[in-house]
Amino acid sequence: MKAGEKTINLLACIALVLSTGFGVKALELWNERQLAVEQTQKLQGQLTQQIRFADEHSDYKTYKIKLLDKQKKLEQQVEHNLSLNNRLQRLQKQARAQSIHLNSMQMEGKPVALQNGLQMQKLQTSAVGDFYSLLRWLRQAERDGCKVKELRLQSVMQEKEVLKMELSLEFYIAN
Secondary structure, eight states: OOHHHHHHHHHHHHHHHHHHHHHHHHHHHHHHHHHHHHHHHHHHHHHHHHHHHHHHTSSHHHHHHHHHHHHHHHHHHHHHHHHHHHHHHHHHHHHHHTTOEEEEEEEEEEEEEOTTSEEEEEEEEEEEEEHHHHHHHHHHHHHTTEEEEEEEEEEOTTSSSEEEEEEEEEEEEEO
16 A cells, blocks of 8 residues: 555544544534523523513502402302202202102203303203102202203103103202
8 A cells, every 4th residue: 555545544534533523512512502492492481471470460459459359250159169069969858858869960061151140050860769759859949940951751660650750950040
């Protein structure tokens, strides 16, 4: 091999080693840049949240009013849920008093606000009992503000006087 070829090969190896080193360094710098970008985005998100919080709470009186409004809405929701729960318990007690077995009681969706300050809540239920007991129970439910929307009766084959009833009720509750 000639001295010129050796020099060229040596220079090519040196160039290869240098380019590999530069490639590794470039990759390290790229990773550092990506990390810096992620940290910057995270800090910008935190800053945005802090600015939004500061804007919402810059005026203590306004903040206090908003907080009281939220508290009032939550209290109304609790009262509504208690009222609805009391109605359901009353229906269950009345059913037990009439010797009716309630198989299921399931709410359908959320309460719907009506024009006259009332809310309507739908209830699907299944009950088993004799005809006259079921009839008395339905009359009591209607007196308590339930409206029977749909009613299906089925005769239970084992016993002649026992009926199975599937019904859809609507409760009307004051806001």
